[in-house]
Amino acid sequence: MAEHSAEKIPTVIADKVDIVYRVYGTGAGRGSATAALNRILRPKKAEKAAGVRRVHAVKKVSFVAYKGEAIGLIGTNGSGKSTLLKAVAGLLPVENGKIYTDGQPSLLGVNAALMNDLTGERNVHLGGLAMGMSREQIRERYQEIVDFSGINEKGDFITLPMRTYSSGMAARLRFSIAAAKDHDVLLIDEALATGDRAFQKRSEERIRELRKHAGTVFLVSHNNNSIRDTCERVLWLERGVLRMDGPTEEVLEAYEAFTGGKS
Amino acid sequence: MSQVIHTPPPSPAEAEDDLTALAARYGLSVSGARPSLPQYIRQLWARRHFITAFATAKLTAQYSQAKLGQVWQVATPLLNAAVYYFIFGVLLGTKHGVSDYIPFLVTGVFVWTFTQSSIMAGTRAISGNLGLVRALHFPRAALPISFALQQLQQLLFSMAALVVILFCFGIPLGISWVLTIPVLFLQFVFNAGVSMIMARMGAKTPDIAQLMPFILRTWMYVSGVMFSIDSTLKHSSLPHIVQVLLEANPAAVYIDLMRFALIDSFHAKQLPHHVWAFALGWALLAGVGGFIYFWKAEERYGRG
Numbered sequence: 001m002a003e004h005s006a007e008k009i010p011t012v013i014a015d016k017v018d019i020v021y022r023v024y025g026t027g028a029g030r031g032s033a034t035a036a037l038n039r040i041l042r043p044k045k046a047e048k049a050a051g052v053r054r055v056h057a058v059k060k061v062s063f064v065a066y067k068g069e070a071i072g073l074i075g076t077n078g079s080g081k082s083t084l085l086k087a088v089a090g091l092l093p094v095e096n097g098k099i100y101t102d103g104q105p106s107l108l109g110v111n112a113a114l115m116n117d118l119t120g121e122r123n124v125h126l127g128g129l130a131m132g133m134s135r136e137q138i139r140e141r142y143q144e145i146v147d148f149s150g151i152n153e154k155g156d157f158i159t160l161p162m163r164t165y166s167s168g169m170a171a172r173l174r175f176s177i178a179a180a181k182d183h184d185v186l187l188i189d190e191a192l193a194t195g196d197r198a199f200q201k202r203s204e205e206r207i208r209e210l211r212k213h214a215g216t217v218f219l220v221s222h223n224n225n226s227i228r229d230t231c232e233r234v235l236w237l238e239r240g241v242l243r244m245d246g247p248t249e250e251v252l253e254a255y256e257a258f259t260g261g262k263s
Numbered sequence: 264m265s266q267v268i269h270t271p272p273p274s275p276a277e278a279e280d281d282l283t284a285l286a287a288r289y290g291l292s293v294s295g296a297r298p299s300l301p302q303y304i305r306q307l308w309a310r311r312h313f314i315t316a317f318a319t320a321k322l323t324a325q326y327s328q329a330k331l332g333q334v335w336q337v338a339t340p341l342l343n344a345a346v347y348y349f350i351f352g353v354l355l356g357t358k359h360g361v362s363d364y365i366p367f368l369v370t371g372v373f374v375w376t377f378t379q380s381s382i383m384a385g386t387r388a389i390s391g392n393l394g395l396v397r398a399l400h401f402p403r404a405a406l407p408i409s410f411a412l413q414q415l416q417q418l419l420f421s422m423a424a425l426v427v428i429l430f431c432f433g434i435p436l437g438i439s440w441v442l443t444i445p446v447l448f449l450q451f452v453f454n455a456g457v458s459m460i461m462a463r464m465g466a467k468t469p470d471i472a473q474l475m476p477f478i479l480r481t482w483m484y485v486s487g488v489m490f491s492i493d494s495t496l497k498h499s500s501l502p503h504i505v506q507v508l509l510e511a512n513p514a515a516v517y518i519d520l521m522r523f524a525l526i527d528s529f530h531a532k533q534l535p536h537h538v539w540a541f542a543l544g545w546a547l548l549a550g551v552g553g554f555i556y557f558w559k560a561e562e563r564y565g566r567g
Binding site: 009010011012013014015062064086087088089090091092093098099100101102104105106107111112113115117118122125126129130131132134135161 | 282283285286289290291292293294296309310312313316317320321323324327328392394395396397398399400401562563565
């Protein structure tokens with residue numbers, strides 16, 4: 001095992017990671033004035049008394065991801081998959097433990113930077129810039145992005161404001177923008193669930209392509225088939241604990257047995 | 264298509280030293296750590312196109328649902344000025360011992376609005392854009408700076424309206440109008456700096472956004488937007504310290520400088536003492552101080 005990992009280059013290392021959310025204004029002191037005052041006056045001491053609830057979303061998770069791997073993350077709803085991805089991306093703090101990464105892992109998600117009142121065309125530019133692409137890169141890839149999204153298949157929609165798009169069209173454009181950039185470590189959260197079957201196929205292809213280009217792909221999905229198609233290794237999280245880590249078939253079999261055979 | 268590439272990782276107990284050592288051996292860095300200040304400035308510079316594109320996009324999106332569209336960029340400040348003209352010029356006939364009172368007032372309102380909206384937008388820059396902060400990686404200072412830039416663009420539209428108003432009131436075009444450029448620049452740096460300070464505070468305590476309108480309104484009343492600080496001080500017996508504070512007030516400094524640049528009847532002797540030094544000093548203090556203060560919490564924005 002030791003020699004095995006020595007020849008492969010690790011890209012993401014999670015070392016006993018704990019992630020805890022703090023939610024304000026819940027529990028006993030639900031948003032009451034005294035609770036709020038307490039929280040301001042004694043931020044550390046009175047966490048419990050002031051109605052702050054701690055949600056222990058990820059517990060002591062360790063794994064090593066290597067270059068060229070596509071890793072699926074599975075688990076029932078609320079098991080901490082998305083939280084773990086956000087922490088790997090460096091967007092959530094870890095309570096204990098450390099996450100080491102090679103370069104900057106990026107979440108495949110550009111939605112927040114896009115504006116519904118702007119045209120698809122301007123959103124492609126804005127989204128690209130938000131992800132850190134240069135103007136030249138965007139100009140080069142522009143046609144590719146539009147073609148991939150298939151937005152213009154039914155007419156010249158790219159010059160219309162995004163608010164006029166159907167939800168499927170908007171989702172396709174978002175995925176196309178987000179997938180336009182080459183990433184070292186790419187984190188995908190349920191992105192494949194969008195669009196029609198033809199678009200899903202194209203997305204899976206694009207993900208395989210991204211994987212070839214550079215590093216490691218993490219994929220969160222409830223669709224076991226898309227995990228089977230794209231990943232060769234699977235991490236199974238349950239209630240924040242890493243329950244299994246191994247080859248796709250093995251883990252999925254155990255997972256399907258656990259969830260009662262649904263796929 | 265699945266294939267076994269490696270065995271499951273070692274159990275957590277033996278992993279502890281291994282993983283840290285492994286990370287060190289391959290030069291992996293801790294995810295989400297704060298970059299050094301020079302690194303941060305470099306990252307920010309690399310995102311300059313995003314900052315301008317985001318500001319312009321926000322500005323354009325503002326009126327995209329309106330039938331008249333971008334006409335409102337100029338129409339809104341003009342209507343604003345018309346309201347002030349109606350109230351102060353027609354109804355009250357105020358002068359406050361100021362010649363060209365309406366240009367004086369409108370200049371003050373527009374310049375003040377620039378500072379006010381920048382700070383208001385800055386306060387919500389992080390707390391109101393958590394989705395963006397949580398989804399993408401970019402130096403967070405891009406947000407408050409971008410919002411300040413959006414307000415600057417907005418002000419440029421207002422200035423276009425202002426020029427029309429100035430001509431209507433018979434103010435001649437003068438060489439001093441060139442001074443608007445350094446004044447705007449210094450005010451922009453000051454605004455961006457304060458925005459960054461407010462952005463950090465607003466990110467930690469979003470409640471501040473509720474408080475800001477009151478603070479800003481108080482600030483407006485002491486900044487001589489509607490009256491001349493200079494002539495008020497002449498006829499009053501305020502303690503010296505209050506006089507100094509009123510004159511050093513950054514908002515008042517930028518407003519009076521802009522009036523001096525644009526309005527021919529606003530003379531240099533009406534300006535506060537050492538006004539350029541104050542304008543530059545405030546810009547430097549807020550700009551540099553605000554930037555460093557903001558950077559110090561960079562790794563904590565949008566988390567937890």
